[in-house]
Amino acid sequence: MSRIEEKESSMQACRDEARMLQALELARRGVGLTSPNPPVGAVIYKDDRLIGSGYHHKAGEPHAERMALADAVAKGHGEELCGAVIYVTLEPCSSYGRTPPCTQGIIDAGIGRVVYGVVDPDERHRGGADALLRAAGVEVQGRVAEAACRAFLRPWLHAVRTGQPWVVAKVAATMDGRIVRAGGRHQISGGEAREYMHRLRYRSDAILVGGRTVRTDNPRLTIRCGVESMEGKEQPWRIVFTQNAEGLPRDAAIFTDEHAGRTVLYEKVNDFQGVLNELHEKYGIVTLMLECGGRLLREWLERDLVQEWVQIISPYIGGGDVLLLPGGDLKAERELVDMHAQQFGNDFIISGLLHPES
Amino acid sequence: MSRIEEKESSMQACRDEARMLQALELARRGVGLTSPNPPVGAVIYKDDRLIGSGYHHKAGEPHAERMALADAVAKGHGEELCGAVIYVTLEPCSSYGRTPPCTQGIIDAGIGRVVYGVVDPDERHRGGADALLRAAGVEVQGRVAEAACRAFLRPWLHAVRTGQPWVVAKVAATMDGRIVRAGGRHQISGGEAREYMHRLRYRSDAILVGGRTVRTDNPRLTIRCGVESMEGKEQPWRIVFTQNAEGLPRDAAIFTDEHAGRTVLYEKVNDFQGVLNELHEKYGIVTLMLECGGRLLREWLERDLVQEWVQIISPYIGGGDVLLLPGGDLKAERELVDMHAQQFGNDFIISGLLHPES
Numbered sequence: 001m002s003r004i005e006e007k008e009s010s011m012q013a014c015r016d017e018a019r020m021l022q023a024l025e026l027a028r029r030g031v032g033l034t035s036p037n038p039p040v041g042a043v044i045y046k047d048d049r050l051i052g053s054g055y056h057h058k059a060g061e062p063h064a065e066r067m068a069l070a071d072a073v074a075k076g077h078g079e080e081l082c083g084a085v086i087y088v089t090l091e092p093c094s095s096y097g098r099t100p101p102c103t104q105g106i107i108d109a110g111i112g113r114v115v116y117g118v119v120d121p122d123e124r125h126r127g128g129a130d131a132l133l134r135a136a137g138v139e140v141q142g143r144v145a146e147a148a149c150r151a152f153l154r155p156w157l158h159a160v161r162t163g164q165p166w167v168v169a170k171v172a173a174t175m176d177g178r179i180v181r182a183g184g185r186h187q188i189s190g191g192e193a194r195e196y197m198h199r200l201r202y203r204s205d206a207i208l209v210g211g212r213t214v215r216t217d218n219p220r221l222t223i224r225c226g227v228e229s230m231e232g233k234e235q236p237w238r239i240v241f242t243q244n245a246e247g248l249p250r251d252a253a254i255f256t257d258e259h260a261g262r263t264v265l266y267e268k269v270n271d272f273q274g275v276l277n278e279l280h281e282k283y284g285i286v287t288l289m290l291e292c293g294g295r296l297l298r299e300w301l302e303r304d305l306v307q308e309w310v311q312i313i314s315p316y317i318g319g320g321d322v323l324l325l326p327g328g329d330l331k332a333e334r335e336l337v338d339m340h341a342q343q344f345g346n347d348f349i350i351s352g353l354l355h356p357e358s
Numbered sequence: 359m360s361r362i363e364e365k366e367s368s369m370q371a372c373r374d375e376a377r378m379l380q381a382l383e384l385a386r387r388g389v390g391l392t393s394p395n396p397p398v399g400a401v402i403y404k405d406d407r408l409i410g411s412g413y414h415h416k417a418g419e420p421h422a423e424r425m426a427l428a429d430a431v432a433k434g435h436g437e438e439l440c441g442a443v444i445y446v447t448l449e450p451c452s453s454y455g456r457t458p459p460c461t462q463g464i465i466d467a468g469i470g471r472v473v474y475g476v477v478d479p480d481e482r483h484r485g486g487a488d489a490l491l492r493a494a495g496v497e498v499q500g501r502v503a504e505a506a507c508r509a510f511l512r513p514w515l516h517a518v519r520t521g522q523p524w525v526v527a528k529v530a531a532t533m534d535g536r537i538v539r540a541g542g543r544h545q546i547s548g549g550e551a552r553e554y555m556h557r558l559r560y561r562s563d564a565i566l567v568g569g570r571t572v573r574t575d576n577p578r579l580t581i582r583c584g585v586e587s588m589e590g591k592e593q594p595w596r597i598v599f600t601q602n603a604e605g606l607p608r609d610a611a612i613f614t615d616e617h618a619g620r621t622v623l624y625e626k627v628n629d630f631q632g633v634l635n636e637l638h639e640k641y642g643i644v645t646l647m648l649e650c651g652g653r654l655l656r657e658w659l660e661r662d663l664v665q666e667w668v669q670i671i672s673p674y675i676g677g678g679d680v681l682l683l684p685g686g687d688l689k690a691e692r693e694l695v696d697m698h699a700q701q702f703g704n705d706f707i708i709s710g711l712l713h714p715e716s
Contacts (some may be wrong), residue, residue: 070398099478117664134453176683177534177681313671316693319656329679330675333674336673343699348699348706350706352673354675
């Protein structure tokens, strides 16, 4: 390779990555809406000019590639698609699902080059796009900005790999690790942190609590603030683990509100993995957030079934008997990695992953 | 005031504040070294040119104003001091202490204008500088960048006001509020957080632990890393609160190392305030850091004698029996204000004030 060719090649790599991150920003708009599908974004460039963009809005609706192609056509760039480059955060699908394969749509539109982020882990697609596209004379390059795209797709990649939802443990505690403030106040977090918690619910397909939480707090477990719009978003499933279904109050909000049909009870569960399998297969749940008390949280940790940890830390020191995680040593200590902290009003939110995603 | 005069006046206010913050940066170099005196910084400007700067290094040595004046002379700017402006973070002293009053030094040097940050709360000085300087024909302006200077001087201002040290509670805990990791490991924090902890010790004049900590951890409580130099810094006093002085191990590090003379035992203390008075009066301690376990920490909190809270949060979740703050509700819940968080490696350090300083 000559020096000029080398330089052109490294400039193209840089351009490709920037455009993939642009597609990733679009993908973020679909978070919380697309399960059991992944949130995916796509942009189309012709001669360094953006001519179309789109993202996957909802399972059953067109994929990001189709949205971007249609966007280009709608904007009068249909003829420019021939020889254009499409950037998509996930390998285009190559088999018939609810919609025809995107590879065919790309070929039909005359796209000259396909750049994607993450190889589809789904056996029906994995690597399939490359062969199909190349056979049709389309240039293909995968694994561009792969780390960022993988990190973004963690919950879905986990669900495809394991057949179970990605489990996020959400806890709110004082500086000294209590979940009830001195004097018995259950409201720990300030307004800004609570809004963030509702945005976490928006990202989730389901929220899990224990029967004890239903009895003592009567939570609604719905998204009520913190998000711009609920358009395209259903309220999360409410999953209750209880030792005694009969003993739950019949008039609890989750049994009586307008979303009562989205409340699912499990009694005396011992096979947590079996429930996770069912939640993914039957309800299409990709992200499950635990909002349970410390005793049930312990059970999830002991079974090593938590992937992500989000802790709201509020500025109180008060002692007390209700610990964020009661009891003696866990059988195996968990360690968080890839940690982040952010301030919301007077609260801090610290989050991390319990297992580095492979 | 004409519009031109108004503009000139607001430009001068802006310049004054910027130079005061410059003096404050110098003052920071003295933190941990000057007790029972405050850390103070000063800069001298003539015709918008910096001609001298200095800070207070150690009790008994010259004050910041004297250091800055001497610096100007040493740099050949002695003649320019006439009509120059000195910026100093604290009101210049106006009475004889271990050194002659700075007001006299300023007058003798022919300084034309004195700008200072915080009014000296010490009754012997408070506001005294203004009258003395003005009588000598020197222009005076106080309370410039006052909030920043006051925040910086919080420990010393507290000590002058109360006659007792500023008390910092330092705790290191896991995400779930345990101070011992699962499996009994007492080492919780990573290397970068530990270095920060040694810098906290450097800022302190004394460290307090309970007899239990001496028996179980045998800590040295010295500054051993994280700081560039120990020049001018003595190792902190080690204060031990014990129920049974005879029961402490005679061979503990704090009784046998080269700083053994700086270990002070208090047995069966009930009058914490009495001890604080003594620590300030007898040993000149302005900042006292608690590194005790949860039971003794509780006693300090219940007595409302903690001013600042520094908590290292490490990325482990393990349950366990040793809580950062054991026991039921405190008689009165404490709330932190003015909070900050910083990441050190995989640890976070969250700090705040238990009482807003008036």
